Amino acid sequence: MTINWNEIETRWRGKWQENKDFETNPNDKPKKFITVAYPYPNSPQHIGHGRTYTLADVHARFYRMKGYNVLFPMGFHYTGTPVLGMARRIKAGEKEILDGLRNIYHVPEDAIKTFVEPIKIADYFHEEIKSGMIEMGYSIDWRREFTTIVPGYQKFIEWQITTLKEKGRIIQGSHPVGWCPVDQNPVSQHDTMGDVEPKIDDKNFLIKFKFGEFVFPITTLRPETIFGITNLWVNPKTVYKKVSVDGETWIVSAECVKKISFFEKKVSEIGEITGSEIIGKNATNQDGRDIPILPADFVEPSMGTGLVMSVPAHAPKDYQALVDFKKDQPQSSEYQLIKPISIISTEGYSEIPAKDIIEKMGISDQSDDKLEEATKELYLKEFTDGKLNDRCGQFDGEKVQFGRDKIRVWLQENGNLEKFPVLENAPVKCRCGAECVVKVLNNQWFLNYGDEEWKGLARNCLDEMNILPNNIETEFIEVIDWLHERACARQQGLGTKLPWDKDWIVESLSDSVIYMAYYTLSRFVNDGTVSPENLTKEFFDYVLLDKGDVGLAASTSKLSEDIINTMKKEFTYFYPVDSRHSGRDLVQNHLSFFVLNHVAIFEKKLWPQEIVVNGSVMMDGAKMSKSMGNIIPLRAAIKDHGADPIRLAIISSAELLQDADFNMESVSGIQSKLESLLEECSRLKSGEIGELQAEDRWILSKTQSKVAEITEAVEKMRLREALHDILFTFETDLSWYQKRIQAKGRDDVSGILHQINSARVAMLSPFAPHVSEEMWSNLGNSDMVSKSAWPEYSADKVDAASIQSEELLKSTIDDIANILKVTKIEPKKIVIYVNSDETKSKIYRKMLSIMVGGQNNMGVVMKELIADPDTTDAKKMPDYVQKVIKDLHSESENIKKMKLEAESFDEKEFLKSELNSIGKKEFGVDIEVYSESDDNIYDPKGKARHARPFKPAILIE
């Protein structure tokens, strides 16, 4: 049968919509509030995006069947800058982006025309993504939908950010950003040519040297090396500028003047001085030492300040430069006396490590490319293993990695050091063509995530939260540890203005942290019950924090107390968030901020209960990316392959945290699996179930244990495993069952199969909701499977005896097959001998009880056997005991327990009635069953005495 997926899906989606099945209001059932990070609509969603939403949808559908009142809402995150950049590029007619829209995203031409306006881009992809979500069958309550730039949401964000400020969580400071001097805007990855993220090196510092009335500022990554400076290098050909900087007069290159003009400084040029005028004089170190200024052509005016300090003992470049310099000087020159000053001792290196490494690498002049490598190697070595020596005064003996920071602080306190952030990956070009610079923004607003008391609350929340999978929890703990101040406002982009400083917009990762609360209120805004102006601070305080009173909320909001209380009830009913789903790339930011902001704003009982983190999706083993052209838009995939097969392929390809490898073969594999299951379902009729035979009791028991396993797996979001059990493991059991009934020639099992497959389809329905409805209806149900109850495990339906007897039957068949395989004989007669020795049975049962806890030491087992008068005979048959240990050893703890709990049963009776039919089918001959002690026994080879409980002896002729 070939399924028309889209036809089935449209039909059932129509029914869900018609019945408003996923519109959730408070009622008297227990609730679950499942949320996923909402999408940013600047492109259609592809298979990768589908993963998080699909997992959450399965989760929501599962809880719905478990009897919860489940709220699963969705919004759209318009906040941010990417669509701004896109609109600019589209306006400029950039081919690259237009081609992408046309050829990869297949956006119609008249829509593209509107894309010069950022919001139109977001609106277009918003609808696109939403349609995809509907087509995927996500059980979303769309009445609550919003974007983050609608007035109601903005009211909520204003309240949120004001509350954070009032609680002292927001501080102000300065911050370096990548900046386009032409656009007068901060730049991020989307704003640069080639999409490079401007990387700012914040560990670069400027150290001040005195030069008469002037200051020589010199940049370095290694402030500790000031103790080892022998000289400065200045380019004689460069014309330096004299500039007044915050009251000091600096001498720096023209390029440097430009850079510092973007820092928070008062900068004005007052004159010029050539390099050659400076050379030969001395500058003064912070400790008063005179440092000679020497000429060097290699000094680039564009690097740092255009001045270089020389630490020849520890910087290979400086060492080589000094050697080269001395060569050109007369022997009598005083410069010949300049010697490297060693300040760091590192194991494996001499006093002058720079010299060691230069010699080791065979570097002979300063144009050698290997100098770069030498510098890196030594830098790292000294950082990790080096110790400062006695030339470093109070820092003697410090390890470099700690000493550096101490020296930096010391210099800073004495006014000899400032930060000098640089672009690590310069040059970075803005899309407008200008080269980006580092700009230090004054008065930036920060969320003070570095605050220890705040971190403490967050840890507290994490401790009590359920984090799935568990092993990602350590990552959260780490993130909370290293998190520090984070800018929460920016100067451009869509979003909500800071209420107290309208020049700033609340940054997109800060306006998406507690918005789940807004889902509980948004439907009242959407249906016009309240309007955005009604949502005052006092209203939110009362509804969300239970602060103030309803009277105050009513008077400021101009809403009736009834409405306010209805909304408050709705919030109180649904909050806290029971499960938050997101991709693992959001652990470091969104998910951690989500926790931090909740603990900052809400009281403990409203803190999130669970976070579920999933890995990303790869396409045929490669990362999905626009440039690789391997993006599969979700809607196209649904159209071609059906929503359910896509859902299952995504879920089954990897465990939760693993990156899933998506490929079309797995989709078609799943399609045919579903097709055959659907076919099966239309064949089965519910009917009378007659008297149960051994295999019936077995398959029904197995079904029970499957239900238990699958339920647990879904609860822990091990969906791959659960799905696997539903689709495949069930099949293994069913095919054994088929074998048995065929061997017996039975045709009265339709009722049993119907019952089993009903449970199976019910459990499949959260995963593949559409086709499961179809299966469910084919099974003869008139209601919806999505509204049916999740199969319940009941222990009393498990027949332990039937499981162990069926195991015996299987293992006996296996043993026979095994013997036939090894001996390659054609069987003419098969004879089975079961154990009937009372002593052996007693010993067996005693051993079961000993070994069920995991004990399997021969000595211990034997000792216990002998100690019991009932089994003391064991000492006469150590061979037997040893073999039984092996038998039991290879059995699962579960089976052992079951055997122990079940009454012992008559193996002979069971095998006699069950073995022949299946044996005849498998091997083509009749199987005779004897017990060891039978009088009329046929045992020409004396095999019978080898029989053990659950391990009959076998004779094949």
Added chain:
RNA sequence: GCGGGAGUCGCCCAGCCUGGUCAAAGGCGUAGGGCUUAGGACCCUAUCUCUUAGGAGUUCGUGGGUUCAAAUCCCACCUCCCGCACCA
């Protein structure tokens, strides 16, 4: 560098937390058989090595260790992947 994660029988991927149920699930591939006019799909069987009695041997990145027992716990090493921020 800091932090997180991974290395399993041709490939993908479970198992590791809670040691024995592990020669190690499942899928793919491959081989043989069935079905079919043929192909596809589907079904069955096999797929580390050896083995004429249900058995044995050697395997889970490398090297050690703990234990009666290690893919699983501990230590060291090697290799690979991801994140490091104002960006959604």
